[in-house]
Amino acid sequence: MKFLTTNFLKCSVKACDTSNDNFPLQYDGSKCQLVQDESIEFNPEFLLNIIERVDWNAVLSVASDLGNTALPPSKPVFPATADQLSEEDMTILRDLHTLLIQTSISEGEMKCRNCGHVYYIKNSIPNLLLPPHLA
Amino acid sequence: MQVTKNGRKKYLVFMVQVHTNFRRAELESLADLYGINSIDFSKYDDSTPFFYVELENDQQAKDWIKRSILTRAIYEYWGDADTYEELHESIQSQDFFQKNKELYHNDTFKFEFDTYRGNNKSNRIKQIEKFSYLDFKGKINLKNPQQVFTVIEEYKPISENIPGKDPIHLIFGRLIQTGDRLSMDRYDLKKRPYKGTTSFEAELSLVSANIAQVKPGTIMYDPFAGTGSFLTAGGHYGALVIGSDIDGRMIRGKGASANINTNFKFYGESSKFLDVLTMDFTHNSLRSNLVIDTILCDPPYGIRESIKVLGARDPERFAGKENIEIDGKKAFLHRDYIPTKKPYALDSLLDDILQYASERLPINGRLAFWMPTANDENIETIIPLHANLELKYNCVQEFNKWSRRLLVYINRGPTFDGPTNSGAKRSTTVFRDRYFNHFN
Ligand SMILES: C[S@@+](CC[C@H](N)C(=O)[O-])C[C@H]1O[C@@H](n2cnc3c(N)ncnc32)[C@H](O)[C@@H]1O
Ligand SMILES: [Zn+2]
Numbered sequence A: 001m002k003f004l005t006t007n008f009l010k011c012s013v014k015a016c017d018t019s020n021d022n023f024p025l026q027y028d029g030s031k032c033q034l035v036q037d038e039s040i041e042f043n044p045e046f047l048l049n050i051i052e053r054v055d056w057n058a059v060l061s062v063a064s065d066l067g068n069t070a071l072p073p074s075k076p077v078f079p080a081t082a083d084q085l086s087e088e089d090m091t092i093l094r095d096l097h098t099l100l101i102q103t104s105i106s107e108g109e110m111k112c113r114n115c116g117h118v119y120y121i122k123n124s125i126p127n128l129l130l131p132p133h134l135a
Numbered sequence B: 001m002q003v004t005k006n007g008r009k010k011y012l013v014f015m016v017q018v019h020t021n022f023r024r025a026e027l028e029s030l031a032d033l034y035g036i037n038s039i040d041f042s043k044y045d046d047s048t049p050f051f052y053v054e055l056e057n058d059q060q061a062k063d064w065i066k067r068s069i070l071t072r073a074i075y076e077y078w079g080d081a082d083t084y085e086e087l088h089e090s091i092q093s094q095d096f097f098q099k100n101k102e103l104y105h106n107d108t109f110k111f112e113f114d115t116y117r118g119n120n121k122s123n124r125i126k127q128i129e130k131f132s133y134l135d136f137k138g139k140i141n142l143k144n145p146q147q148v149f150t151v152i153e154e155y156k157p158i159s160e161n162i163p164g165k166d167p168i169h170l171i172f173g174r175l176i177q178t179g180d181r182l183s184m185d186r187y188d189l190k191k192r193p194y195k196g197t198t199s200f201e202a203e204l205s206l207v208s209a210n211i212a213q214v215k216p217g218t219i220m221y222d223p224f225a226g227t228g229s230f231l232t233a234g235g236h237y238g239a240l241v242i243g244s245d246i247d248g249r250m251i252r253g254k255g256a257s258a259n260i261n262t263n264f265k266f267y268g269e270s271s272k273f274l275d276v277l278t279m280d281f282t283h284n285s286l287r288s289n290l291v292i293d294t295i296l297c298d299p300p301y302g303i304r305e306s307i308k309v310l311g312a313r314d315p316e317r318f319a320g321k322e323n324i325e326i327d328g329k330k331a332f333l334h335r336d337y338i339p340t341k342k343p344y345a346l347d348s349l350l351d352d353i354l355q356y357a358s359e360r361l362p363i364n365g366r367l368a369f370w371m372p373t374a375n376d377e378n379i380e381t382i383i384p385l386h387a388n389l390e391l392k393y394n395c396v397q398e399f400n401k402w403s404r405r406l407l408v409y410i411n412r413g414p415t416f417d418g419p420t421n422s423g424a425k426r427s428t429t430v431f432r433d434r435y436f437n438h439f440n
């Protein structure tokens, strides 16, 4: 599961939707195995569009769960189109590509901060199914 | 001058004569996607592969057709007639003829012949020589010419098995843009590393993505991803795609070498693939404020695969089971715990999909999904409707004993206030029963 996906996943328990603690999930750093896939090509224009959708606080939260506390406190700001990107913008975008797209969790677990339910990631696929009493 | 009174040029769209129920929807959707809103569709006709249009310029023609799966190509119109002699007269009598001749006078070029419902073995070199009045001075270049001039020959078969001998109509034009039919071959399931019994054929999955207006740099979601056929189609058109399926085996694939991710690597599009999640669509984990630009899917029909959602079929039997512990830890918190599932009605699932789309799609975002329908006359097919969603297309694909349809909705928001019909008001018979009991 790519790092970017952690930015989209909340707890599946419907009762948790009324809480602010169902997103992002809390990743167990000691149990999460990270892998890097450098073969995924860098496409700045594509990434610019996607970064618009990203909740930066959730990026910080999950990065810190996984042991990375070096990210800037607020979302980097980029020009509107790819042809206006400066060298420095490109460097930051490349770093974001590495983090959001190339880094994934191959095995691990995460927990809802509200209900405490634990979800697992196996073979890079998160399992968000629920037992009947939570469904 | 090669322009009509209103400054527009005449073009010929040469389509394929298959999936005609989808052709117009595809052409309209692509025109809309590229902001080309001045095409006159009143002359569009399902029974012919030829569609004459006026456009502002070649760029519009290119944008419009480059993604089309059901179009062979679009041409700048130069002339047409029923015989070759008349064709040459037609070409030379157009008021834009002199202008055209000059414009491409020195370009490298080649001639091509294309046919519809027939095949001519006549001497093409001789036929090309008859075009000498075009007086092109550029070099002939078969590999990479600046201009391709095409003669399209239309035949009329004498009977089903006997093709007509001579063409009944001829059209001459300059090639502007071919459609995206090569992708059908590229995404052919036969060549795909990971596929399964539920995989959707390449041609109509790409057409579906076009009608759904999947756009580069946006997010597309397939809630019932299975082997990922629609994810593949969405990735081809540049969206970041995410899928889910309640059945982990489907999305996991056949190990590290054949799964949805390796398919994307195989196509060189791995940056377009986000993830597939093991998830029940009706217990959805995608955060509710995430904008999903397009939803494209093939929901379970209850035919080949049953419709299941999380929960106990018989809740009493499961009462208290959440307290069971294994090795000092709640059983349901174990890594290998497999939750129980219960059957669910297709109509309820369809209502859920429409509701979800109305909440997650941006205004004007599209939901497209396939739905099976019996073509048994005494059973009326009721299309699910939602107050916020405009039902834009309902394209039927007929098979021998059944049919399926692509339903396409546009999110118009709460002010749309369209007609509704929730599941309870629709068909009471489950399709599965009909499928197995009613036919043959
Ligand atoms: C018709 S298949 C889709 C196949 C897919 N288009 C492909 O390319 O293989 C329907 C899929 O829906 C899944 N499904 C059934 N119930 C579901 C649910 N409640 N939530 C998510 N997926 C479900 C099934 O496991 C099946 O893979
Ligand atoms: Zn929760």
Ligand SMILES: [Zn+2]
Residues within 6 Å of the ligand: A134, A135, B283, B310, B311
């Ligand atoms: Zn439930």
